[in-house]
Amino acid sequence: MQLVRPKIFVIIKSTMLKTKKELKEKIVSKLSSEFPLSAEEVELTSTPDQKFGDLALSIAFPLAKKLKTNPRAIASRAAELLSDLEGVEKVEVAGAGYINLYLDRKKFFSEKFANLEKTGLNPEEKKVIVEHTNINPNKAAHVGHLRNACLGDTLVRCLRYKGEKVEVQNYIDDTGVQVVDVVYGLMELEKKSLTDLDKIEGKFDYYCWDLYTRVSRFLAENQQAQAKRAEILKRIEHGLSPEADYAYYVSRRILRAHLATMKRLNITYDVLPCESSILGLKFWEKAFQMLRDSQTIHFSQEGESAGCWVMKLEDEPEREKIIVRSDGTVTYVGKDIAYQLWKFGLLGQDFYYEPFVEDNGRTIWISSARPTPYDVHFGAGSKVYNVIDVRQSYLQKVVVQSLKSLGYKEQASRSIHFSYEMVALSPKSLSEINVEISEEDKDRTFLEVSGRKGIGVKADDLLDRLEEKAFEEVAKRNPDLPLSSKQQIARQIACAAVRYFMLKYARNSLIVFDFDEALNFEGETGPYLQYTAVRLRSIFRKFQEKTGISYQEILRPELLKNINLEKLSPEEARDFWELIVYASGLDEEVLRSIITLEFANLAKFTFNLCQKFNSYYHNYQVLAEKDEELRTFRLMTIYFVHEILCQALDLMGIQIPEKM
RNA sequence: GCGCCCGUAGCUCAGUUGGAUAGAGCGUCUGACUACGAAUCAGAAGGCCGCAGGUUCGAGCCCUGCCGGGCGCACCA
Numbered sequence: 212m213q214l215v216r217p218k219i220f221v222i223i224k225s226t227m228l229k230t231k232k233e234l235k236e237k238i239v240s241k242l243s244s245e246f247p248l249s250a251e252e253v254e255l256t257s258t259p260d261q262k263f264g265d266l267a268l269s270i271a272f273p274l275a276k277k278l279k280t281n282p283r284a285i286a287s288r289a290a291e292l293l294s295d296l297e298g299v300e301k302v303e304v305a306g307a308g309y310i311n312l313y314l315d316r317k318k319f320f321s322e323k324f325a326n327l328e329k330t331g332l333n334p335e336e337k338k339v340i341v342e343h344t345n346i347n348p349n350k351a352a353h354v355g356h357l358r359n360a361c362l363g364d365t366l367v368r369c370l371r372y373k374g375e376k377v378e379v380q381n382y383i384d385d386t387g388v389q390v391v392d393v394v395y396g397l398m399e400l401e402k403k404s405l406t407d408l409d410k411i412e413g414k415f416d417y418y419c420w421d422l423y424t425r426v427s428r429f430l431a432e433n434q435q436a437q438a439k440r441a442e443i444l445k446r447i448e449h450g451l452s453p454e455a456d457y458a459y460y461v462s463r464r465i466l467r468a469h470l471a472t473m474k475r476l477n478i479t480y481d482v483l484p485c486e487s488s489i490l491g492l493k494f495w496e497k498a499f500q501m502l503r504d505s506q507t508i509h510f511s512q513e514g515e516s517a518g519c520w521v522m523k524l525e526d527e528p529e530r531e532k533i534i535v536r537s538d539g540t541v542t543y544v545g546k547d548i549a550y551q552l553w554k555f556g557l558l559g560q561d562f563y564y565e566p567f568v569e570d571n572g573r574t575i576w577i578s579s580a581r582p583t584p585y586d587v588h589f590g591a592g593s594k595v596y597n598v599i600d601v602r603q604s605y606l607q608k609v610v611v612q613s614l615k616s617l618g619y620k621e622q623a624s625r626s627i628h629f630s631y632e633m634v635a636l637s638p639k640s641l642s643e644i645n646v647e648i649s650e651e652d653k654d655r656t657f658l659e660v661s662g663r664k665g666i667g668v669k670a671d672d673l674l675d676r677l678e679e680k681a682f683e684e685v686a687k688r689n690p691d692l693p694l695s696s697k698q699q700i701a702r703q704i705a706c707a708a709v710r711y712f713m714l715k716y717a718r719n720s721l722i723v724f725d726f727d728e729a730l731n732f733e734g735e736t737g738p739y740l741q742y743t744a745v746r747l748r749s750i751f752r753k754f755q756e757k758t759g760i761s762y763q764e765i766l767r768p769e770l771l772k773n774i775n776l777e778k779l780s781p782e783e784a785r786d787f788w789e790l791i792v793y794a795s796g797l798d799e800e801v802l803r804s805i806i807t808l809e810f811a812n813l814a815k816f817t818f819n820l821c822q823k824f825n826s827y828y829h830n831y832q833v834l835a836e837k838d839e840e841l842r843t844f845r846l847m848t849i850y851f852v853h854e855i856l857c858q859a860l861d862l863m864g865i866q867i868p869e870k871m
Numbered sequence: 872g873c874g875c876c877c878g879u880a881g882c883u884c885a886g887u888u889g890g891a892u893a894g895a896g897c898g899u900c901u902g903a904c905u906a907c908g909a910a911u912c913a914g915a916a917g918g919c920c921g922c923a924g925g926u927u928c929g930a931g932c933c934c935u936g937c938c939g940g941g942c943g944c945a946c947c948a
Contacts (some may be wrong), residue, residue, distance in 0.1 A: 233945045254888085255885095256887080256890090258891085259890095259891055259892080260891085260892090263891075267890095267891090269890065272890075272928085272929090273923095274936070275928085276927095276928090282928080283930090305891075306890085306891050306893080307890080307928075307929085309890085309891070347948080355880085384948075387947095387948060388947065388948060389948070394943080404887060491928090515946090518946085519946060526874085527874085527944085530873095532942080533935070533945080533946055535946090536946040537946060538946075540946085542945090542946070542947085542948090543947070544948095600938095600945085601875080601942070602942060602943060603943090603948095604874095604875070604876095604942090604943070605874085605875090605944065607944060632877090632941090632942085633942085634891080635941095651913085656940090657941095659942095684910070688908080688910080704910095715884080715885095716883090716884070716885095717884085717885080719876065719877075720877085720883095720884070721876090721877080721941070721942090722883095723883085725883085727897090727943075728883070728896095728897080731896090731897075732910050733896090733897085733910055733911090734895090734896045734910095735884095735896045735897085736896090736910085738910060739910065739911090741909075741910090742908085742910050743910095743911090745908080745910095746907080746908060746911085747907095749907070749908065750907045751907095752907095753907055757907095757947080767944045803887075807887090808924075809884075811884095812885095812887090815885065815895085818896090819895085822895090822912095825911060825912065826912065826913085828909095828911085828912085829903095829913080830912090831907095833907055834907045834909065835907070836907095849907095870908090871908095871910075
């Protein structure tokens with residue numbers, strides 16, 4: 212049975228944010244006559260415990276400092292003034308001077324249920340661009356890339372939830388040195404023709420993973436080979452055959468593999484801008500003129516950088532960043548500046564585009580340097596997020612500074628480097644993937660992922676292992692399910708496990724990857740969240756099976772007018788209320804996650820919600836409840852949680868299996 | 872050398888602009904399934920929040936110094 216959501220509930224959003232906003236306005240108007248305070252100073256926080264009420268006001272402390280009296284006295288007077296706040300049942304002074312508010316529960320709950328208005332979140336931008344994934348198309352994706360893509364995709368989902376128009380870009384460096392190395396390997400080491408490449412069966416990204424490490428080692432050991440490699444690079448950059456054809460073949464075939472890997476995680480893109488297009492359409496030449504004319508960069512006459520075009524750095528006046536080399540070629544940062552200008556629509560030109568893959572009726576477009584018949588346009592965002600790991604902070608700073616220096620102050624401030632720490636590997640996980648550790652690395656507690664050295668857990672390998680394990684667990688519990696269902700569920704579980712794992716750590720926290728932790732399905736994991744939702748849903752399924760009544764009929768908003776909270780035992784009233792108040796915090800949590808770019812907040816919120824629900828689930832029977840009024844009330848309570856949980860999981864790209 | 876980041880329970884990590892009793896998960900130990908699904912729940916043990924000063928009504932959080940670890944600072948990307 213498919214769980215169909217009644218229409219009226221689809222638009223429910225948790226609106227604690229809205230409640231707080233409204234309360235805050237009233238509080239300011241009631242207090243400002245007697246106390247010197249501004250709206251910014253008034254903040255409603257949650258209390259450490261339900262027994263202290265629902266919301267706390269700590270304005271007495273700053274006021275006491277300002278007025279040189281004691282906070283408790285101020286709090287008492289303020290509480291008097293607030294005694295008749297609408298929607299608030301009780302106001303109390305506690306501790307050293309906290310003002311605690313107790314919400315009118317019935318009003319709050321019925322409002323949240325019946326409120327058809329929009330969420331407290333509103334879009335602020337014309338168009339937001341999020342760039343993430345950006346894997347060099349010369350080898351398979353690994354766990355480090357997964358962190359990037361999971362963070363980026365969650366940001367995208369949260370921004371869209373907020374109402375923003377979002378464009379997802381995945382930049383493809385199809386002419387860079389990494390692709391060159393693989394081309395070098397295919398042409399020089401393996402002497403393969405272009406038609407030979409088609410004969411390479413199986414996972415081409417895995418094939419190139421091994422080849423890339425072989426080439427890297429070969430080039431390190433054979434310095435004389437560098438000249439040939441440099442020549443290949445130049446020919447690829449200028450689009451000359453046959454090298455450019457090899458690069459095209461390799462990058463496109465591996466790109467398709469990457470997209471397939473990301474699809475396993477419900478991650479997709481709108482457009483794939485390629486470096487080859489940036490070169491072909493001479494974006495850099497345009498950017499160069501702008502940088503030169505605005506004197507953002509200048510030609511260096513002396514010193515180590517003589518003959519180069521360099522940029523002065525704001526906070527390090529003694530150091531200069533080279534943008535154009537003395538041989539006239541542009542550095543990586545230079546191309547990145549051009550790309551960033553295009554993202555903001557400041558370059559005055561666009562790429563051409565053509566469809567690359569069709570995915571469920573959605574097209575992923577790829578850039579082209581040559582005219583195409585398609586009238587589509589990308590870029591020109593008002594805000595840009597670049598999801599790139601923390602090691603590139605310095606370069607991202609250079610990019611932002613160049614915008615500033617060009618006079619685009621507004622864009623510079625809306626150019627956000629979404630940085631996060633890298634994923635490293637524990638010695639234990641290294642031995643699991645059969646990587647031998649060099650002598651110098653022996654004593655380290657973790658090892659950085661390195662495509663060049665071939666040190667890394669491949670994304671597809673991890674997903675395969677997760678699916679395998681999930682399949683076993685599903686088969687154990689649901690032996691009668693058809694094979695295809697079991698496989699489908701296993702895929703959903705594997706995806707949830709990876710996505711939650713990548714989200715649960717703060718972005719500043721280095722993840723030392725460990726298979727045991729990543730493969731865990733219990734405790735604070737994605738599958739735990741799914742399991743909670745599955746249990747929740749099965750109550751509704753069973754309800755319909757048992758009674759023959761659609762639960763939509765039971766969950767009519769009108770009923771809320773007549774609910775009688777007095778009927779609940781003190782324990783149940785407490786547990787019910789805790790669940791509702793907590794669930795109502797989703798909007799606020801999403802907003803906070805977007806502002807701080809800390810999606811571990813959202814992950815933790817969802818996990819805590821599940822814990823609270825599971826505890827409730829354990830304590831209160833729904834279907835077996837004889838009292839019909841009480842049963843309906845509990846159904847409404849868990850339905851509310853269900854809605855919030857579905858939204859939260861969707862924001863993290865986690866699907867809910869029918870069974871698991 | 873300069874810059875950025877991190878030291879919180881045995882392990883992995885949370886800790887809202889400084890605020891009420893420092894919290895989770897894993898692991899360990901003890902309980903709970905003839906079931907609204909035990910991938911769960913309830914409980915126990917486990918902390919000079921790296922060290923030393925300072926700021927104040929109040930510091931895991933802010934400032935200074937020190938110790939220990941990581942990452943940047945390319946005419947690589």
